[in-house]
Amino acid sequence: MTISVWRYSHLALAVSSFLLLTLASVTGIILAFEPISQKMQPYRVDAVSQLTLAQTLPVLKKSFAEISELSVDANQFVQIKGSDADGKNLTAFVDPQTGKSLGIPSPQSEFFQWITALHRSLFLHEAGRFFIGLTAFLLLLITISGTMLIIQRQRGVRRFFTRIVRDNFAQYYHVVLGRLSLIPIFLIALSGTYLSLARFGLVGTEKVSPNIDFDAIQAKPERKLADFAVFQNTRLADVQTLEFPFSEDVEDYYTLKLKDREITVNQITGDILSENRYPTAVLLTNLSLDLHTGRTSAIWAIILAVASGNILFFIYSGFAITWKRRANRVKKNNYSADESRFIILVGSENGSTFRFAQAIHQQLLKQGEKSFLTEFNNYTVFPKADYLIALTATYGLGDAPTNATRFMKRIEKYPQPHPVRYSVLGFGSHAYPDFCQFAFEVNQLLARQSWAVPLVDIHTVNDKSPAEFGLWAEAWSQQTNLPMPVSGELLKAPALPLETLIVTSNTKTAQPDGTFLIRLRSKHSQEVTSGDLLALYPANDHRERLYSIGVLDDELQLSVRLQPGGLGSGFLHALTPGETVHARIVSNDHFHFPKKAPVVVMIANGTGIAPFLGMISQNKHRTPCHLYGGFRYRASFDVYRDFLEESRSVQKLTDLHLAYSREGEKRYVSDLIAQDADFIGNILVTNGVIMICGSLSMQKDVIALLETICQTKTGKSVSFYQSHSQILMDCY
């Protein structure tokens, strides 16, 4: 929730100040070149950093008829004011070592004068100064809210400078450059704000006149200028100005202004008459001027120019991001929520998930279906809905995106009047630790609703992968018998050519529940891993059937249950060894055997055991594996028994727990898990991985059970482990 507060204020501040900010940045860039051009003038003498006033003053006095003031500017150019031998007014840069005149200061160029006035006051005097000051303050707030957004995006201050996930050009560089120029921009804004406050007298910078006791002024002992202790101890580089006594009267004195104080000095004895430290407000004003103008350092001036340039880029990219986000919002629906059969819910922070939702929506409309697309927060009762598709991103630490924050409450408030088949599709990036966590939570939440019927297992899409989106589309299409061709825009990868596979064996139906095993060998040894999917086109049309692959002895083994009138299962059942099949191997990375897990728990029911058979067979490193299997009859398991017993004897499988639902104690695999709750909880705590494959109803039970186990044993939720790839699922 807080994310949106910062984002809205960041945007609102930017909108309200961008015109003046643009003007201030452009003029600021130009003004940065003033100190740079000044520093290139040849009036700086290196000796200025070592010489003291006591060394310089006698030299200068000898060279110039009359000096009224000596000043050392931000460029460390030494300048004197006075009069020349003819008594005319004189201002000159001098060499403090030799007393030679180096040149006459030229007045500030009219161009820079003009730009400075525009930058400070827009030529509007007091009103202009106020608006510029306000703009500086708004920039300060923008910087702060931007920093908060980066901290939230990066999940914490300590990860502030870690990698940024690239969404698009504007977003990526807005964040990258934002981090880099954060400090200079913050200083520009802060010093600008302070200078405005000082200008309007809101911080006390009033001057204090020296308080001199004229009755106590001594005219003796007379000392030479070079012997004045205070001048001997003052380096020229520390001097701002030295005002010379107006006349030779003993009551006229030297006024020495240093960076932090003002000292008055008796012109005859060299005694200090008074010393005033400047108030902090004055020191801060000077520091702000140094920081805001870059007058003391050419390098800092360049940094300021670059930072100002960045502000212009932020204005551009910030609005580009906003336009994009707006453009991706829900457009007008053709059908109302009340009449639609298909409901598409979208949870999106920056709008990219909308593209996918729109693709689905348009596809359904094209097929003449009534489809309604809306944000999660608009969830309500959908009286005619048969299908619910929930697409969502995750934001922050596994939180809901801004437009999905109210979903949790609304789903309890608006139960659907009749069963709705749902499917959840999560969008995210593995670059973040909480991959698709909110999608997992939505999936769990839906699973608990009595009206909700799972249609296909939750799918995730990493970095907008068209292939992964395609995987969901295929699965969904298979269940609904509605074509869901993924448009070329989303699916850039060309459809892979079909693979030719030769049937090597087929057990045919031997079990009462119709389960059989079929093995295929690829003609070309293609890269395939247990957990991948085999896509078959039994009728040579758009209808696709997906089967989980177990790789055993370099062959693809499928475990299939013959369904009465089943298109895919009937086709496979009829195959005999030697026959060839055309199919496609679909990589299914999220359900591969984990490479690093200390221990793996496999939970399957029925034919869901197929990928696990392959994984166990390939478990060369002897990673401890615990298999929990649920079957209808003891006989259903017979096809796997020999292989698993053998695997156990060579430690590829650690142990085996079985439940039969239609004979004996009539138990389900979830009962086995409930029994071993402590063990399962411990697996998750010690970074073990739980893999689930089988029917969606089994998955629903097991996940509900795991939720309880997690809450009580680990204090975290299932979605946490799902998003951290410790609970992997592939169900149908």
Next chain:
Amino acid sequence: MPNLLKIGLVALSIIVSRPSASVAQSGTTQYKCMIQMTNYMGEKAYIAVSLMNGKGTYEKTLYVLGSDKKWYPDVKAWYKALGKKTPNLSAITGASVAGGDRSVIVLEIDNSKLNKDYKLRFESAVEDKEDHAKDLEIPLTTEGLSAKSEGTGYIRYVRFSPNSPN
């Protein structure tokens, strides 16, 4: 001829031995002038120093503190009378002065105007603040040019001393 030479030498010696420096050949005298500002808050002040005749009309600009011509109209009375007509002020222009600071300038004044019912007027203006047309007026007399004169606006006081280099 020798007499003529003598007269010439005497004449020359008179010319050479005239009071040095403070009186230039054109019949003007240079005065060193210090303007001390009050501790007011705000932008740097623009100050015009003008010569006024007995009728109170502006006669000549003696000095302008402030170099950006954009702000000259702010020094209203002076600008109306002299400022916009004076084409080349750059020889008698210096920097503007901030509150609490002082500025030392050299004024060159025609000897013929001294002790003859003329006045020096200091008009001061600060951006977005009140303009002081008569911040300070000093009678152009030997006495007036030796005293310390208090200002009424942004100027605290003005002091003079004859310009005597070395």
